[in-house]
Amino acid sequence: MPDVVSLIRVKRDNLRPLTDREIAWLFAAYAGGEVADEQMAALLMAIYHHGLDPAELRAWTGEMIASGERLDLSGLGRPTVDKHSTGGVGDKVSLVLAPLVASCGAAVPMLSGRGLGHTGGTLDKLESIPGWRASLGNDELLAALAEAGAVIAAAGSGLAPADRRLYALRDVTGTVESIPLIASSIMSKKIAEGTGALVLDVKTGSGAFMADQEDAVRLATVMAGLGAEHGVRTRALVTRMDAPLGRAVGNALEVAEAVAALSGEGPADLMEITLALARHMLDLAGLDADPERAIASGRALNAYRKMIRAQGGDPDAPLPRAGHCQTALAAPRDGYVARLDALAVGVAAWRLGAGRARKEDGVSHTAGVRCLAKPGDRVRAGEPVLELHADDSGRFAAAVEALDGALTVTGEPPALPPLIVTQVGA
DSSP, rough: OOOHHHHHHHHHOOSOOOHHHHHHHHHHHHHHTSOHHHHHHHHHHHHHHHOOOHHHHHHHHHHHHHSSSSOOOOSSOOOEOOOOEEOSSSHHHHHHHHHHTTTTTOBBBEEEEOBTTTTTOHHHHHHTHHHHOOOOOOOHHHHHHHHHEEEEEEOTTTSSHHHHHHHHHHHHOOOHHHHHHHHHHHHHHHHTOOOEEEEEEEEEEETSSBBBBHHHHHHHHHHHHHHHTTTOEEEEEEEEEEEEESESHHHHHHHHHHHHHTTTTHHHHHHOOOOOOOOHHHTTTOOOHHHHHHTTTTHHHHHHHHHHHHHTOOOOOOOOOEEEEEEEEEEESSSSEEEHHHHHHHHHHHHIIOSSSSSEEEEOSSOOOEEEEOOOOOOTTTTTTEEEEEESSGGGHHHHHHHHTEEESSOOOOOOOEEEEEEOOO
């Protein structure tokens, strides 16, 4: 019979991989209270330093999935496909993508999260819509999915409950930034939700969780492999997050931009990423459909309206607006925006109230930043590049401080790198 101290020593000293039997015992003992939080935290730190090999990671993820229920989506009568993003600044792709792919014939069970720090959360954005509910029971989720073809909701407490406990420990012990632990956390929930296929959008750049491109590609590769090992057709795109995606950063501001995108009026960078992900999702789902045509015909916008109504929201209700607005970040010269740092803009939006420092904090639905110019745009000296929105005008000074050094203007148009870096997986 294994014991936890021995397993900690094995990983601490990197003696050998843990066996499937040892990992199964560990999760059962942790769930039963035989393994204490401080012992699991010690093991997580050892994993942070030495990693998990592919067999260990497969078993670790499998036990996280097995710790709870697994949704059965087989009765929907449509192929199921989901998308997950590692998060970024202005990343409202899910709001556009879920109804868009649903309007092309798939069922999209998108279980999402809330924002933390400078990255926004899809649920926080949608909660700016009057009446919309993030928390659905399994029966409600399936009913909404059958009715609208797409649902964006909070993961229920029954899906991979071991992940919640482990993430809470990682959050307070400095072990969040571990590729195998990140991969198992994300993929255990996505596999448990029962989707048949999954497309991952792994961000890299200054505004991304994985700022280093090599690390982002490694994470994408590990997650795609985990999906395949657990029977989910999985493909990953690594995409750039050096500048905000689209022109809106902040909850209600991003919802408005998503609706514009579904109406055929979205910013070029947002549409490029969204349409690329949509085509990959439809390919994995085995559907021959044109997402651009779905937008042009109005089908995608209609699917969005149905999705919002199915979760109690009113798609016709006006979105809340901030009480205060001011411009910021004046162009230092005539020329072209060569750089608009995503991290700085994300931190500014956070300081305006759009994000949270701790999971239990609230957010302002109206606060945020609108980009009046983006990389590649021509500007004149003194012209403001950003517009700040806040409920409390006292927040502007800290937001402006976060933007120091965020803008570069050059005399010639910049050579902008491609938004899609690479593709891995199925």
